[in-house]
Amino acid sequence: MVKICCIGAGYVGGPTMAVIALKCPDIEVVVVDISEPRIAGWNSDRLPIYEPGLDDVVRQCRGRNLSFSTEVHRHVSDADIVFVSVNTPTKTCGLGAGKAADLTYWESAARMIADVSVSDKIVVEKSTVPVKTAEAIEKILSHNTHRRSHGVRYQILSNPEFLAEGTAVADLLSPDRVLIGGRTDTPAGLAAVAALRDVYARWVPPDRILTTNLWSAELSKLAANAFLAQRISSVNAISALCEATGADVAEVAHSVGKDARIGPRFLSASVGFGGSCFQKDILNLVYICECYGLPEVASYWREVIRINDYQKGRFVNRVVASMFNTVAGKKVAVLGFAFKKDTGDTRETPAIDVCKGLLGDKAAVSIYDPQVAGEQVARDLAMNKFDWDHPRHLQPIIITGTDVARQVAVAADAYEAAAEAHAVCILTEWDEFRGLDYKRMFDAMHKPAFIFDGRNVVDVAKLREIGFVVYSIGKPLDEWLKDMPAVA
Numbered sequence: 001m002v003k004i005c006c007i008g009a010g011y012v013g014g015p016t017m018a019v020i021a022l023k024c025p026d027i028e029v030v031v032v033d034i035s036e037p038r039i040a041g042w043n044s045d046r047l048p049i050y051e052p053g054l055d056d057v058v059r060q061c062r063g064r065n066l067s068f069s070t071e072v073h074r075h076v077s078d079a080d081i082v083f084v085s086v087n088t089p090t091k092t093c094g095l096g097a098g099k100a101a102d103l104t105y106w107e108s109a110a111r112m113i114a115d116v117s118v119s120d121k122i123v124v125e126k127s128t129v130p131v132k133t134a135e136a137i138e139k140i141l142s143h144n145t146h147r148r149s150h151g152v153r154y155q156i157l158s159n160p161e162f163l164a165e166g167t168a169v170a171d172l173l174s175p176d177r178v179l180i181g182g183r184t185d186t187p188a189g190l191a192a193v194a195a196l197r198d199v200y201a202r203w204v205p206p207d208r209i210l211t212t213n214l215w216s217a218e219l220s221k222l223a224a225n226a227f228l229a230q231r232i233s234s235v236n237a238i239s240a241l242c243e244a245t246g247a248d249v250a251e252v253a254h255s256v257g258k259d260a261r262i263g264p265r266f267l268s269a270s271v272g273f274g275g276s277c278f279q280k281d282i283l284n285l286v287y288i289c290e291c292y293g294l295p296e297v298a299s300y301w302r303e304v305i306r307i308n309d310y311q312k313g314r315f316v317n318r319v320v321a322s323m324f325n326t327v328a329g330k331k332v333a334v335l336g337f338a339f340k341k342d343t344g345d346t347r348e349t350p351a352i353d354v355c356k357g358l359l360g361d362k363a364a365v366s367i368y369d370p371q372v373a374g375e376q377v378a379r380d381l382a383m384n385k386f387d388w389d390h391p392r393h394l395q396p397i398i399i400t401g402t403d404v405a406r407q408v409a410v411a412a413d414a415y416e417a418a419a420e421a422h423a424v425c426i427l428t429e430w431d432e433f434r435g436l437d438y439k440r441m442f443d444a445m446h447k448p449a450f451i452f453d454g455r456n457v458v459d460v461a462k463l464r465e466i467g468f469v470v471y472s473i474g475k476p477l478d479e480w481l482k483d484m485p486a487v488a
């Protein structure tokens with residue numbers, strides 16, 4: 001029986017391995033992690049991450065051919081194929097700070113594999129890593145001097161993950177493509193690629209399994225995320241121009257996307273993209289370009305992040321400027337804190353920057369999100385940039401009782417958040433926000449009552465009829481807002 005071990009039981013390791021176990025009942029899959037609470041969560045009825053359909057997949061396989069464990073060494077030693085899906089944060093100090101990937105966790109996993117292995121292994125890069133990481137990993141593994149591991153041979157493969165959160169299970173069951181990079185110029189490399197391809201071939205059609213050299217696979221992951229994020233920054237840049245001209249960004253995006261060469265997806269204007277990947281991966285790409293002496297290419301991609309920051313700042317400025325240039329002491333309801341719908345994940349969510357902007361202007365913020373707990377909101381608002389991307393037990397402890405903690409409340413539902421508020425900001429496109437009783441909210445709010453829709457989920461005309469002053473990203477401006485000072 002082939003044995004697979006995955007190091008890292010996170011948003012990628014957990015769902016990916018659960019689907020492999022589901023589709024390959026003859027393969028034993030163990031997911032290991034240094035975090036005891038995370039593993040306990042995977043072994044409980046309340047999984048540590050929220051993903052539609054995931055409970056069901058885990059329930060079918062756990063105890064059959066899928067298990068979760070903190071016995072990292074034993075399971076790595078036993079495995080034929082070792083996936084590495086650990087954190088790859090952005091460096092916060094030293095060389096490349098603020099851009100380069102911090103490979104501390106990757107390196108320690110690689111050293112551990114070298115220390116405990118007594119049989120040949122295929123080591124699979126699942127984490128998103130800089131181009132040429134496989135070369136560094138090969139060096140670590142082949143320079144291992146542990147006597148016990150003498151003669152063990154390794155093949156490194158790059159098998160980046162393209163799942164999106166909120167649709168992880170569906171994406172894994174029916175991926176656009178599976179990418180496997182390896183040493184395709186050597187028989188051992190080709191055999192390793194074939195072994196991994198055989199795993200995916202149980203459910204992925206052959207024409208969707210792509211094999212490339214290692215560096216193409218590593219770079220394709222960064223490039224794919226950069227392209228996706230670039231589309232959002234492009235439509236967000238146009239949204240600012242729409243507001244200035246009276247065009248409607250939804251109509252523009254629809255017309256643009258009808259061109260088959262452009263396509264309709266990933267053209268929804270928003271308060272900005274978030275999530276654990278886009279910003280981090282683009283910064284990583286920027287750093288690699290700089291290292292290879294390509295400053296023009298680096299600045300081209302950096303602009304995608306600049307527009308994203310501009311979009312978040314522009315939103316906060318709209319809120320404050322519309323409300324007589326001050327939100328001090330005013331209750332502002334924030335609906336949605338996750339970085340997108342159908343996930344409880346808040347990593348790099350635009351809501352953090354928007355809330356920090358409002359808090360900076362001394363608003364009293366009341367947050368409601370169907371999947372994000374108050375404790376997570378407090379952690380996020382207290383954490384420094386990039387600190388979120390470390391294993392939870394290594395993240396800085398929050399200090400409670402600060403000014404920020406006093407200015408923020410977490411509500412049980414949208415109506416509680418909006419009661420006595422001056423404004424409502426919609427920051428995540430949860431389906432339930434489309435069907436809220438906005439008249440009920442309006443009646444319980446101070447007047448003039450404002451709605452700032454950062455996800456274009458509300459029916460602007462209907463809300464204006466109720467009496468709201470409405471701002472919706474990239475939509476023709478409310479009469480009220482037209483007189484407000486320009487926002488940048």
Ligand SMILES: NC(=O)c1ccc[n+]([C@@H]2O[C@H](COP(=O)([O-])OP(=O)(O)OC[C@H]3O[C@@H](n4cnc5c(N)ncnc54)[C@H](O)[C@@H]3O)[C@@H](O)[C@H]2O)c1
Nearest residue numbers: 008009010011012033034035086087088105127128161391
């Ligand atoms: N989240 C996504 O949607 C997504 C998609 C594609 C790729 N990625 C990439 O996949 C990687 C993992 O992302 P994630 O979102 O799953 O992160 P995560 O933080 O949810 O999970 C990483 C896990 O690795 C564990 N870990 C760290 N070092 C370890 C070690 N030495 N031994 C054992 N366990 C260790 C941590 O405790 C944590 O549970 C990152 O490189 C990320 O960029 C993420």
Ligand SMILES: O=c1ccn([C@@H]2O[C@H](COP(=O)(O)OP(=O)(O)O[C@H]3O[C@H](CO)[C@@H](O)[C@H](O)[C@H]3O)[C@@H](O)[C@H]2O)c(=O)[nH]1
Nearest residue numbers: 161162163164165232266267268270273274275277339340
């Ligand atoms: O038209 C759009 C589409 C998305 N977003 C926002 O962009 C962010 C990212 O969304 P999405 O890409 O759907 O989710 P992620 O889970 O971050 O997935 C991205 O990042 C993953 C990690 O690398 C990749 O595996 C996926 O392929 C890639 O889509 C979210 O804040 C979305 O709200 C928009 O603002 N407008």
